[in-house]
Amino acid sequence: MSRVICIANQKGGVGKTTTSVNLAAALASLGRKVLIVDMDPQGNASSGLGVKRYENQDGNAYHVLIGEKEIAETVQKTKLEGLHVVAANPDLVGAEIELVDMPQREYRLKNELAKVASVYDYVLIDCPPSLGLLTVNALCAANTFLVPLQCEYYALEGLSQLLNTAGLIKKSLNQDLKIEGIVLTMFDKRNNLSHQVVTEIQSHFGDKVFKSIIPRNVRLSEAPSHGQSIFDYDRRSIGAKKYLELAQELDDKVYGVAQKVEEVVKAENQQESISEPEIEKVEDKKVELQEDTESEAMVPPSIPVSELDGGANV
Ligand SMILES: Nc1ncnc2c1ncn2[C@@H]1O[C@H](COP(=O)(O)OP(=O)(O)O)[C@@H](O)[C@H]1O
Numbered sequence: 001m002s003r004v005i006c007i008a009n010q011k012g013g014v015g016k017t018t019t020s021v022n023l024a025a026a027l028a029s030l031g032r033k034v035l036i037v038d039m040d041p042q043g044n045a046s047s048g049l050g051v052k053r054y055e056n057q058d059g060n061a062y063h064v065l066i067g068e069k070e071i072a073e074t075v076q077k078t079k080l081e082g083l084h085v086v087a088a089n090p091d092l093v094g095a096e097i098e099l100v101d102m103p104q105r106e107y108r109l110k111n112e113l114a115k116v117a118s119v120y121d122y123v124l125i126d127c128p129p130s131l132g133l134l135t136v137n138a139l140c141a142a143n144t145f146l147v148p149l150q151c152e153y154y155a156l157e158g159l160s161q162l163l164n165t166a167g168l169i170k171k172s173l174n175q176d177l178k179i180e181g182i183v184l185t186m187f188d189k190r191n192n193l194s195h196q197v198v199t200e201i202q203s204h205f206g207d208k209v210f211k212s213i214i215p216r217n218v219r220l221s222e223a224p225s226h227g228q229s230i231f232d233y234d235r236r237s238i239g240a241k242k243y244l245e246l247a248q249e250l251d252d253k254v255y256g257v258a259q260k261v262e263e264v265v266k267a268e269n270q271q272e273s274i275s276e277p278e279i280e281k282v283e284d285k286k287v288e289l290q291e292d293t294e295s296e297a298m299v300p301p302s303i304p305v306s307e308l309d310g311g312a313n314v
């Protein structure tokens with residue numbers, strides 16, 4: 001099983017790339033196999049992982065989307081064990097236009113990813129700051145989407161548009177799409193506004209908000225210029241600690257339930273003479289656990305956030 005997660009928010013500078021790179025690195029350090037697909041023409045996730053632009057000229061996300069290369073030909077290793085990347089470069093700007101007339105234009109990434117996804121426990125797709133065809137491809141290829149929100153006054157600006165787009169995609173193009181959660185980023189504990197934003201977002205979105213909150217940490221902003229994740233650059237920083245916490249929280253959510261079901265089934269097989277009522281108990285437990293997973297439904301478009309974004313409904 002592989003979980004494909006699209007990291008999206010059409011606002012720029014909210015921490016999408018920082019979250020993609022460091023969450024991926026943290027998951028890899030937990031022993032997971034992870035692929036990052038860089039869908040932003042700026043290529044910040046690629047360069048943040050030490051992949052230089054000239055190194056990915058002849059095989060990157062652009063070639064995958066327009067069908068010039070098989071995705072497997074474009075996957076590159078990074079310095080981190082278990083972390084691979086499909087890089088981006090500025091050509092990707094052109095893909096947005098070239099895709100318009102192509103068949104299956106919304107599913108180009110999905111169709112290619114299907115060929116390699118099973119190798120990985122996680123595929124994280126770093127999106128550009130727009131809701132164009134690149135992000136649509138990412139949302140169509142994904143099981144879930146994760147939204148980084150910066151702890152600032154305009155945090156919710158654009159969120160309703162993103163949720164509406166995701167809602168439309170769920171209706172027409174990817175019926176299984178769900179929200180993975182909201183990650184609060186750049187939290188500043190000395191700033192009252194940061195605390196207010198956290199309280200308000202938690203009260204509106206409840207358990208859709210990850211408990212791990214990413215603080216503002218200068219080490220996180222320095223790491224990319226060294227082509228390193230925070231775990232190579234400064235693994236003792238608060239930024240590293242918090243991204244590791246986030247990875248653990250996500251991993252428990254994604255694979256915790258699957259593991260519990262596996263344990264129940266294993267226990268069931270080990271018991272030689274298992275009685276009927278006990279089998280029923282195991283079956284009930286499985287259903288319960290499945291229901292838990294299913295309850296991660298998409299935020300319904302009718303959640304009112306009127307107090308926060310000036311009257312529009314999400
Ligand atoms: N938690 C953080 N603490 C300090 N700086 C951060 C943090 N997260 C992101 N940044 C910095 O903020 C800027 C925008 O982040 P980035 O991840 O590139 O956002 P996006 O991909 O959404 O445009 C970058 O310069 C990045 O280094």
Ligand SMILES: [Mg+2]
Binds near residue numbers: 016040044
């Ligand atoms: Mg980015």
